[in-house]
Amino acid sequence: MLNRRVRLQPLVLFALILGLLLSSSFVVAQEGRVIKIASQSPLSGGQSAVGVGIRNGVELAIQQLGGNLRDMGFQIQYVPYDDQASPDVGVANAQQIVADPEILAVIGHYNTGVAIPSSEVYNQNQLLMVSPANTGPAVTDRGLPIVNRVVGRDDLQGPTGAQFAASLEDVETVWVLHDTTAYGQGVAEFFRQEAEAQGLVVLGFEGTEERANFDGIIQPILALAPDLIYFGGIYDQVGIFISQARAAGYEGYFMGPDGIDSPDLAELAGEAVVGTYYTTVAGPASIYPNAAQFIEDYTEAYGEPPTPFAAQAYDSAAIVLAALERAIEANGGELPTREQLAAEARATENYEGLTGTITFDDNGDPEYSNYYVLQVVSADPAQWSSNTVISTIQIPSPLKAQELAAEGEATAEATPES
């Protein structure tokens, strides 16, 4: 009898504890309306130079533009996550982010390969994501209602590069390399397709994970002596390649996508970097008329001029903040749900940002984006922001282009009538 009671008591207690769990929260959460905005970018590892710039841009935007929301009685907190440029870490972070009900939006990522799986998690939880840097077409082409970006696309960036390459008088043959990541391989493919369409001869198309010794890769390139090497990759790899290829006696041009847009490219490639062409969807902050103040503030706060994509990160955060204000107003001063906010952000129209005027199309692409071709002028990393802009092209997003084409047809049909 006694034994039996001893055995049963703990079970009763245990059930009681579980019951406590089931009961509503007994610790009264402190009142106070908190909004959290998260970001994900590589803060460690070889790509942290740009990743940290993205974080700084978001932080600056929240400090400078959060005033209205604070006046409305909300406290804004910023939670930067480090995705380490790895899809696994990105997804694990995303799971943490969506579990926090106060996080209403994410700014990120830097790598397309990380953005795609992470955004699946956001989408399941209707959490808004605005990307300052992802150019892979699949980021928006999946049609997720929560994914937006403020920059252009690789299926337009790659071809822009190829068209420019074809326009160079002494370029007839090209060699295309990529870093075997979702981003690098993607943009390199688009470059190759357009290059072939433009009549350039693509002598080789190779992916490599090598990061230190490119000798074996350079030998066949030297044998075929292409006029231009296009490397779809990120600066921490491309920089080393450029330096070694030049040292090995390669004499043609180098070209790359926005992944190589970083002062660290000059740091790593040394003198060989001068003359390198790159396309980008994010012009240097200095070319934007509205960005002068931003450059000043950023430099003061972080002790260095803004890195590429910092201004885009600032704009992304600004779009989120503006959408928040609208959503709160529409909600009668109360916090909107994530879904409401995502819808409000998608409805962004003619937002005057640092980097241009942004209107999202139905996929979350900006209706028009600028594609720039730049040339590196100096091996001094500090001079990176003074790289020459060779050309700027504004191209509509694919959805917008369809729309325009349809309108064009409509006008074309309409014209004879009138």
Add this chain to the structure above:
Amino acid sequence: MASVSRGLAAPSWSLRLPPAVRWVYDYLLYPIGQMLVFIIGAAVVLTLLAYLLAALVPEPRPNIILADQISRQLPGMIISGISIGFVYAMIALGYTLVYGVLKFINFAHSEIFMVGSVVGFEIMRRIADSGTLQQWNPVVLIVTVVLVSMLVSGLLAVLIERIAYRPLRGAPRLVPLISAIGISFFLIDFVRATEAITRNDFNLRYPTDQLPWLTQSVALQFGTTTVNVKPTSFIVVGGAVLTLLALNYFVNGTKLGRGIRAVAQDQTTAALMGINVNFMISLTFFVGGAFGGAAGSLFGMNVGTVTPYVGFIPGIKAFTAAVLGGIGNITGALLGGLTLGLVEAFLNGVLVYFPALGQRYTDIFAFSVLILILIFRPSGLLGERVDEKV
């Protein structure tokens, strides 16, 4: 296992010659000859295989005649294969020496190599920061950089052995192996943290830009083709050959070397003969580590930029080379390293013309070669033929 004793030196049956001549033969002519035989042998075999492939698949891609491309690339491929092959060989020596003495795979060796490359960077960078880099005599500069990184890496290896391996001697093999993996992880992050804090970056670029004699490639004429060779390739090969000769002399011609060989053969007996086994083991780690360090700084000068992560791939490749040649065997490490370097260079040079494959399959093919060799020669190319007990 008596393998460590089989260094590069001439076998004992060589001709009866005056001591000085004998010395020159044993420690210069014979080992250099052996290196030449390995290089020429591997290069000839691979060239023949490449042309055989060209005969089978004359035009893998429109407008590309494989045989022509091979002829054009041949000197370049061989030079690049040799220079990376020597780096592999030098790292492989570290694995092989330690294995020969302790029968244990020093997984942290790739990070000792990495530390060597970072130390090389630090010295050159510091000299450059003081503004005197151009005034240095090239030979003195290179010798200084290589020697200091050898010293640091060697001492690091000794320290690692003291801390992480010596307390585990006698434990099952798995135990020191795992602490070696631990050391390797620790060193990567430790170096990264140090560099990130002191330099705010861990992509470490050798200041070779300031040294024209180091960056301006030399044009060599091979028949109709001109090959641009980086001076650093010569430095790597030259440095490697010199250090290998020194190792050969050390192992076969000195008392300490004899001590190491004795410990490798039988620790107990060596101890009974009055050899300080612990000292000899430390010495082995020092020598192996120094080689890793030399390889690291030479590699760093050659590629220009190093990171804390730079050790992994060469480390794995060098280990593969050591196994390929027969782990525990010094000559085997040299043969394995050169063979692997050349195989890679040829694969890179040829696979590029096969659109369906490409250079990204180089590692897979290189590794398949290793597995094939191991299946047919389970102890590697030069490993003792072990009568299979199963």
Add this chain to the structure above:
Amino acid sequence: MLLEVTNLTKSFGGITAVRDVTLGIPEGSISAIIGPNGAGKTTLFNLLTGIYKPTSGQIMFNGRSIVGLSPDKVNAAGIARTFQNIRLFPAMTAIENIMVGMHSRLKISVIDTLLRNSAFHQQEKAVSDKARDLLSFVGLLHKANEVSRNLPYGDQRRLEIARALASDPKLILLDEPTAGMNPQETVAATQLFRRVRDELGITVVLIEHDMTVVMGISEHITVLDYGQKIAEGPPEAIRNNARVVEAYLGRRAAGTHQEESDHGDAA
């Protein structure tokens, strides 16, 4: 003949450890192989059990060739052995050691193992019963659950014999089974070998240095020197064989002595 070896040769590199040895072991006998150190006795055992592959020659066991079989197949065919320097599984208990020895007689089925069906339980029961029988045969039943590493030296020797018996062999090869034992232990061990043959009907071949054991127990002796057979026959004939005496006299005293001190160290 249970075991017939013809012209067996084994060389390692340039050294021939066993040269052209021919011998036969009659079923139900107790035989000994003797010879000075380095005569190739253990190599011969390793050849018989498949651990080494012979360079040339033939081994017929129970009417079929066992050359080229792997050691586990040889064991399954009916040859079990012990080792010169005891090789028990040190962290396993005495009874577990014996259970491993039965491996080749068991039906190993992953499905039975996972389902824990009656077939599995029956087999495990049988295994455990038989292991106990064997332990009591060698007098170690009371130490069934002791870790073998912690057993005294003599017990380890006996356990190794029990483990070898576990595979129901027709032939058991004992490699210096009394090395390192004191006289009383040696007498007990000798009795055990005899019981193995008399009670279990298993043919016994032993390598032995202790001549009292060899002469006292074996019905047939083969003498090896430098890898070659130099004599064979019943004990009396061997005792008086001139070549054997010559082979032994020069080295025997020192050799035996050294062997024994070696084993002292190993223990």
Add this chain to the structure above:
Amino acid sequence: MATVTSAAQQPIRALRNWAARPAVATALILLYLAVVLLVLRGLDRRHLWFPTFSTLAFPAFVLSPFIVMSAPISRRLKTILIGGLILIAMPLVGIYDTSYLELAIQICIFTGLALGLNIVVGFAGLLDLGYIAFFAVGAYLWAMFTSQAPTVINISGLLVPAWTFPIFLIIGVGIAAVTGILLGLPVLRLRGDYLAIVTLGFGEMIRVLARNLDQPINFTNGAQGLHNVSPPPIPEIWTSFTSSTANLMGISLANVTPVAQQLLFYFVGVLIVAIVVVVARRLDDSPIGRAWTAIREDEVAAIAMGVPLVKMKLLAFAAGASFAGAIGVLYAAKQTFVSPESFSLIQSISILAMVIVGGLGGIRGVMLGAAVVTLLNLQVLKNMSLQLNALRQMDFVIFGFHVQNWPTQLEPAKYERLVFGLLLIIMMIFRPTGILPEPRRRIELQHDDVVTDEDDVSPAPGPMVGAN
């Protein structure tokens, strides 16, 4: 001497004796559980120190089954408590805060993998440095057959419906086992040291293949990875069950589906781990397990005693691999995205670290190791960084030090490898048998020269041959 020590130890011993009394132990355990659960329930994400509290509370919760297991209480009570913790308490905690659910799923995944690797390394003593490859095989299996990426399987219309998930779990077991045998056949004849490098290379090869098999025929979508992989369908009843449970707790879930889905993955994960535990136990306690132990302790003696080496090693390889395959399928369905990057060498080594840290060979220890290392990786270090960041934003001052001035290069999350490396070294030097050592392991480690000294029978190098 003795009296002094015992006098000093008197109160401690008395305390220990007191705590060992079943009633007291039960009360202490329940108190512990109550505190942990209440803290977890009461944590407020808005609190400045939330990351720190969360880092203390959740690991304490995860460790609770292990504490219960080793407590001096009745078996029946243990079973009930552990069952309650895993099957009821964890899901409730997970509904309350889904980030814990995610962690719990990850722990299940890594526990399963660690148990599988333990069969190969712990039971059979074969060092496999490419274990992650089998996980990759399972993950790619499910991903290739359900991904919307433009692979050859998708284009030729061979995609399978999502309800086949349970079937694929079983197929995953089979395919991974076959892969294990295919790898094992050529390499298991190699000497032990060579096995490590060959398996390592094999792991890398699988990753490189996954990365490159987008041409000439697109199987894996290469570096782009396979996206839009189907998760298994969630039964309606499960969703409503989830939301009503949440309602009971006073939580209104804005978004039921993801929570219900995660909950489902959690239970599948628990089920797989349970099966793995049972299978591992039964294999270990059987003639097969005895043969593995024998091989591990003395290969030559084992084969001479009739243990077929290659067959038994292959069996260990296949058994270990098969679990990884099933878990890979689960992983792919959970992530809905599979890319080669997830299967790198460092993952293989983390799993090995789990096995070693926990206690090679022992099932309970390996589970503990997996939980500890996974938490360290995914929660502890990351939360330390978040805490630092939160303090930085508040311009927090601690002992006169402005947290803002802490260099970003020194964020804890960046030092995963450093912490890992130190952990491995310290474990190996001071406790090579792991946190919860397996008894046999401890004996094997006592004076091991006898056990591992293979050379005295390996024929060629022995004195027989001399220096050739």
